[in-house]
Amino acid sequence: MVEITIPKPDDWHLHLRDGAMMEGVLPYSARDFARAIIMPNLVPPVVTADDARAYRDRIMSALPKGLGFTPLMTLYLTEGTDPADVAQAHASGLVTAVKLYPAGATTNSHSGVRDLDKVMPVLEKMAAIGMPLCIHGEVTDPEVDIFDREAVFIDTVLEPLRRRIPELRITLEHVTTSNGVDYVMGAVANLAATITTHHLMINRNAILAGGIKPHYYCLPVAKRESHRLALRKAATSGDARFFLGTDSAPHVDPLKECACGCAGIFTSINTHSCLAQVFEQDDALDNLAAFASINGPAWYGLPVNTETVTLVRRDQPVTWPDKIETGDGPVTVFDPLLPIHWEIA
Numbered sequence: 655m656v657e658i659t660i661p662k663p664d665d666w667h668l669h670l671r672d673g674a675m676m677e678g679v680l681p682y683s684a685r686d687f688a689r690a691i692i693m694p695n696l697v698p699p700v701v702t703a704d705d706a707r708a709y710r711d712r713i714m715s716a717l718p719k720g721l722g723f724t725p726l727m728t729l730y731l732t733e734g735t736d737p738a739d740v741a742q743a744h745a746s747g748l749v750t751a752v753k754l755y756p757a758g759a760t761t762n763s764h765s766g767v768r769d770l771d772k773v774m775p776v777l778e779k780m781a782a783i784g785m786p787l788c789i790h791g792e793v794t795d796p797e798v799d800i801f802d803r804e805a806v807f808i809d810t811v812l813e814p815l816r817r818r819i820p821e822l823r824i825t826l827e828h829v830t831t832s833n834g835v836d837y838v839m840g841a842v843a844n845l846a847a848t849i850t851t852h853h854l855m856i857n858r859n860a861i862l863a864g865g866i867k868p869h870y871y872c873l874p875v876a877k878r879e880s881h882r883l884a885l886r887k888a889a890t891s892g893d894a895r896f897f898l899g900t901d902s903a904p905h906v907d908p909l910k911e912c913a914c915g916c917a918g919i920f921t922s923i924n925t926h927s928c929l930a931q932v933f934e935q936d937d938a939l940d941n942l943a944a945f946a947s948i949n950g951p952a953w954y955g956l957p958v959n960t961e962t963v964t965l966v967r968r969d970q971p972v973t974w975p976d977k978i979e980t981g982d983g984p985v986t987v988f989d990p991l992l993p994i995h996w997e998i999a
């Protein structure tokens with residue numbers, strides 16, 4: 655096959671940031687995706703409906719003319735979040751989901767949740783109205799090895815939470831382990847997972863072998879090869895519980911290339927090329943639409959996009975810039991470490 659046409663994909667987990675950085679990265683998402691779930695971990699975070707409305711307005715004002723793109727807003731769950739504010743924001747269509755960051759788990763998560771008991775009223779309200787909870791699924795206990803934090807979260811936090819509120823619809827974000835894949839596959843209902851572009855393509859060697867490579871560092875950190883293969887299998891299977899969330903998370907190069915570099919990989923610019931390569935390698939191009947365009951809307955109760963995108967296989971490897979320039983500084987683009995032959999027609 656030399657080309658494939660699929661409904662225009664959506665990105666079910668995206669960091670657009672704010673200000674000059676947002677202006678720099680938004681055009682790439684708006685070009686290649688119809689909609690995206692916009693992560694709320696700004697500084698300060700997007701906590702209330704008013705915050706979400708103001709952030710959505712800033713995104714819409716920064717959107718290049720002629721590009722149709724719908725930001726699907728989320729609220730950052732804190733121990734002070736008001737269940738009524740959340741419910742109202744959802745009912746009005748302003749907000750699609752709520753995001754749970756365990757405090758300290760990842761970039762800009764210090765305002766996150768320390769004690770789940772404190773947010774039970776919000777979660778119960780969400781379960782009652784069918785509003786999804788997106789979760790960064792890692793424990794923050796310093797005693798737990800960083801490569802085990804997702805698996806331990808599933809056993810000690812997610813499973814108890816799902817037993818406590820079985821009606822709550824949960825998106826386990828950026829799943830990185832076979833434990834996560836198995837757990838989602840074992841769930842009868844109300845659980846789905848996003849998978850990033852980069853976790854399908856790299857394992858932890860990309861970060862640590864042959865010198866430390868900060869542009870491959872993200873959270874959850876990439877795991878060993880067997881986990882990557884489990885993610886590939888889940889993503890390319892067509893299983894409706896798995897869909898694309900790029901977790902494209904731009905940081906300017908000086909904040910990545912330093913003694914304590916930020917976590918996050920910028921992939922919104924080359925995700926479609928990378929994904930087509932992955933699905934071709936796994937002989938699963940027929941399931942690319944399910945993963946990138948169909949399973950996500952089904953989970954979020956939205957229509958599949960009517961616009962389509964055609965991906966073409968070129969004989970020669972395709973290229974893109976190593977870095978993009980933003981008003982805040984340069985941002986390095988994800989290098990998948992193998993030749994990519996696919997591009998948007």
Ligand SMILES: NC(=O)N[C@@H](CC(=O)O)C(=O)O
Nearest residue numbers: 669760761872873903917918
């Ligand atoms: N994925 C990352 O490594 N970083 C994200 C936060 C997140 O999604 O955990 C960021 O905001 O930079």
Ligand SMILES: [Zn+2]
Nearest residue numbers: 760790873874
């Ligand atoms: Zn996260």
Ligand SMILES: [Zn+2]
Nearest residue numbers: 669693901903
């Ligand atoms: Zn993220």
